[in-house]
Amino acid sequence: MLHQMHEFGVTENIVNIALAKAGEAQASKVIQINIVIGELSGFVPECIQFYFDSLSKDTIAQGAAVHFELVPTQLRCRNCSSTFRPQDTLWACPKCRGQSVEIFKGRELYIESIEVE
């Protein structure tokens, strides 16, 4: 195993969680895994899919589709509390031009649901 990116361990977790939940439900096959991923998250969906295909081999999740719901970045101004989509790399509030902002949405990374049969 040489120079794998950090999606590897994350994908291992995805496979483990999916198999555990499918097992609890006494399912015979995992058809789809629905993942919610923030735009700012440092994980690459294509990379997760790539590792998923090899890590799920010979399990009931083999061949399952991994569906990603991308959450766009939303920032919140610490000054006037308005939430907004960043328009440029400066991350300034469009209302008050304040530059003190926090991430409101965009860092998510969780399994929302799985579809089994």
Add this chain to the structure above:
Amino acid sequence: MKKIEVVQNILEANETIASRNQQLLDKHKVFAVNIMSAPGAGKTSLILQTLTRLKSRLNIAVIEGDVASTIDAEKVQSKTKAVVQINTRNMPESCSLMAAMIEPALKDLPLDNIELLLIENVGNLICPSEFTLGEHKRVVISSVPEGDDKPIKYPLIFIDADVVIINKMDLLPYVDFDIAAFRRSIAGLNPKAEIFQLSCKTGEGIERWCSWVLEQVKTSAAKL
């Protein structure tokens, strides 16, 4: 076909091990600092400077994370015997340290005799921001030749930092690095972060950083 609601954080496995690491560190009264930066920004130099100045006052251990080689561990070894090198090349992932890599490393350290643990992460501004290790404070180093736009380009690592260090201040006259712009970016993203300007080469500003470390170790030990 049946849909099963899951809603489970995928990084939970790492976070569980990280909190286990922190409990172990707390039990032994070890204060741990996770040091992150791009390659070449001065993580090892900061650790060497910290060891030089504080080794007579604190028992310090170091965990070195690198994709390959023991170069950094060898440099540090002259100043402390408590060094563990983690080579991520042999791990499932190579781009960042993770809590599961720290766990066995802690077993190799004499924790009862250690007050401060400095963890040098793999040189990278993206991946380490997603993984906590069990550290008490997160430190990010930016060096002036890298440019003042790094907080804007890699916001996550700066947002989660407790401390931001601007290193290589001695090179400021030779590069286009706008200190005010950099500090403004940090203040916007993470107003709670402490900022230190220093040079590991000349030693300028190191004293202030070391006083902060000493203070943190004392405060944390008093609480446990």
